[in-house]
Amino acid sequence: MTRVVLLGSSPGPIGSEAGAPPVPPTDLPLPSLPGAPTVYGRLLSQLADLDPDPVTIARPADAAAYRGYPARVAESADVAGDLRALADAVQDSTDNVLILPADALLHDELIYQLTKAKRGAIALILREERDENAPEPPPIEEAEPEIGTAVLEGRPQRTRAGRGRVISVGTAHHAVTRPNAALLGPIHLQQRHAATLAEVARELADLVHLFGPEDDVAELLVFGLVRRGVSVGVRGRRDLFYRRLRGPAETQAALAEMATFNEDRARLDNAVKGADGFFTTFFVSTYSRFLARWAARRGLTPNQVTLISIFTGLLAAGAFATGSRTGYVAGGVLIYFAFVFDCVDGQVARYARQFGVLGAWLDATFDRFKEYACFVGLAIGATVSGQFGDGEGVWTLALVALALQSVKHLLDFSFGAANRRKPPVPLPTLDLTAADDRPLREALENRKLSRSGGVHAVLRLWTRAGRFRPVHWARKMIVFPIGERFAAIALVTAFFDPRVTFLTLIVWGGVAATYTLTGRLLRSMA
Template identity: 60%
Template sequence: MTRVVLLGASPGPDISPTGLRLAALSGNPSVSERLRSQLTSMDPRFATIPTDDVASALRALADVAEQATESLFIIPENSVVHDELIYQITKSKRGALALVAKEPRVGVTEDNGLEENGPEDNAAEDRIPIDEAEPEIGMNRVEGLPVRLRVGKSRVVSVGTANHAVTRPNAVALGPLHISARNAPRLAETCRELAAMADRFGADDDLVQLVVFGLVRNGVSVGIRGRRDLFYRRVTTQEEVNEAGAEMAGMDEDRSRLNNAVKGADGFFTTFFVSTYSRYIARWAARRGLTPNQVTLISITLGVAAAACFATGERPWMVLGGVLIYFAFVFDCVDGQVARYARKFGVLGAWLDATFDRFKEYVVFAGLAVGWVVSGNGDEIWILALAALSLQSVRHLLDFSFGVANRRKPPAPLPTTPLDAPDDRDLRQKLTARKVERSQGLRGVLKMWTKAGKYRVVHWARKMIVFPIGERFAAIAITAALFDARITFITLVIWGSVAAAYTLTGRLMRSLV
């Protein structure tokens, strides 16, 4: 459950969007009516805060945050936005996430969908290193908002106001802001501090950007994301509404929803040999009412059928078993994609998916071993089968235990600076010192290895070396169809051992820093 906070239109006077109509959309709804209908499913009793008085609005937001027991989603009332964008923002696992746009808008980055600077802007910035740049009051505007954020690749680095300078501002906070439950107390505290100094802000300071300003200076990591292929815009006139409605109607929201159903961190085999088409199977299944659990049962059936084929030990059946285990994995991907596309999540489904992934894998091990024995090749194969099963079981145990321990680990603190500091020099100096400190010793090694991931070869090599489930099922399908069970188990044991050594080394290093 998410607590929704609807802000009156800002900056400037509180322009009620109740009379602004989206004629391009079915039913000719007003901007306010449409947004409220979008938010009702998340929070039927969402809070509404007028923004004509900044101090009062900040205190009201602090009151909501203090009472919140769940995450908060803050959005201006004059927002025209795709449902899918709201969903993606509110499902973020970041402690805080803001929708931002860079200045000027000339392109889209591959990793986060943020607009990049144009060549002239980049050339101008390159002339003076950022460490030598002077803080400034951002006066340029993007979509009516003052450019007063400095954003990096994944988070807001610094924020300014009409009276607080920021070093080389390059972005704006468009409006939507998601705050996790654990950061709600920090939000409340920050809003009260901001309310006490409201007289120091300018008339053009946007309420959301002020909140981000306070959070960043108080050491909260505020992540960023762009609109990517989805729509968001704040409107104040009927002309802007008409433009927004026409632009939004011309965008394919369903395609974005379908693409979002595919995990972004999948392995090499899954990304290039399954997800390229499995998403369309997922959409077909979802539109015909199939549930994720039903798709999971299809995957289990195919896995058991593959094991039965392997158990014959005969070449034609081994080939068929390889094909079936491949499609068992395809439908293993489809069940999660159906859940994400149709937004049908449940504890039972998650448990079934995790449990029967192992079941399919191990029953296939048994089928391969039985097939080898019935072919008259001896019982020694069971040693290899047991080794493969034991290795995989230990790996899953280590994965689970590390995941639990890692979730308990508090995030690394960010430096803070007083809200009344006139610029961000002190904050940037602290960030620089933190960067130097985190570049030494084991942290430095881990950081260097992480940065190496920007090269595609290294990125995919790291994905493959950990021997994820896609690669394991591919290895089983290919080696069983082309060779025999002994080669399959040897492949699983050797590759699995390398993967175990790699992941264990990395996790030990991360545990020590």
């Protein structure tokens, strides 16, 4: 479950023009959507699986309209009251927290991606679009903090984002060094940050005299979290839709724009892992996502697809065991499709939202089972063929390959478990009343300098090298992931023989184990 808090009060406009007062989302119908719900009603239905009893913070004049829906309503007369009501709603939460403006029109998939993000805290942002013809700005070290006056989709551009997280946030009183983004409103936090969020909200409530009418509650919360040293990740809308609506004209325009987005395709693309290896990315995921959608729409579960993958892998091992060229080629084709189905099962799970402990265990366990079964099949095939005498040498190579892969898996598992126990390096903090972010920026620079030598320098250099695509893919391939291993088994066996296959696995696997162990040691010492 997730504790959902909806912000029912829109911020004031930026600048001197007051503009028309916003229409409450309870009075904004969406006639082109099934059932013609209101903006607020649709949002509640989208969030029902996360929190069937969300809290909506609203002004007393609008409270009656919000109470016409199945949600708790907390009345608040001003921004200070909004912050205190939010603190009351989340302070005892044992669940993750999702904060959304009540006037938001967005895709279900965007809500899902925000709530499933691995970051402890994440906010939706809109980045400034840079003019390629504009002159390069001076180094940020020479820039002075400013109260941002630029506007992005009705929100003030008062956020500095970089390296995947929020660096600094400004308000009508707090200046930011070279702001480059606007906070759009949604925030998701894991449960461990709920107490900090409540504490920050109450402190901000006592400082409302410093803020302007355009300062949004969500923006103020990110401002406070960042200054308390919480790492707030950032995410853009990418290929999904999000808008905040203030009136009927905006609503009609937003509906027309949202109709141009393909949410199902975005959901399908999101079902594919973004960090897969070279072979998986270019020779499997280009079409496996469509197989996953076909399977999901016909009611196939991820576990059923996993069983198909296991069965296909065993057929491949059986084909290898024949010891004939035809068997080697057939085994290569079958092991390729066993890997395809292995990718499809996870994509079905992510696309259809069907997750389970059994499925995760089956997938992790039987990946190794299929691989090792093929090792046995290849060794049997080499023995049956009579090409290598009694086959004893090939069996030795098979055992070495199996042991090498087992050691590599053990290294990966043990390092991952140890790394999860390692506490993160704390970010610098800054008093909420500090007028600009220079002390925060200086503390971040000192933190960077303190980690600039020795092992840190080597790791940072290697990370930067990954920005070049050839280096990026070379790094993906050198670790010999499962896609590359299955491809090596399929191709080498089809064109050569089991002995060459095992030698390939041993040599490439040895390089991968050495590279991996070196990287693990360096990161452990960093």
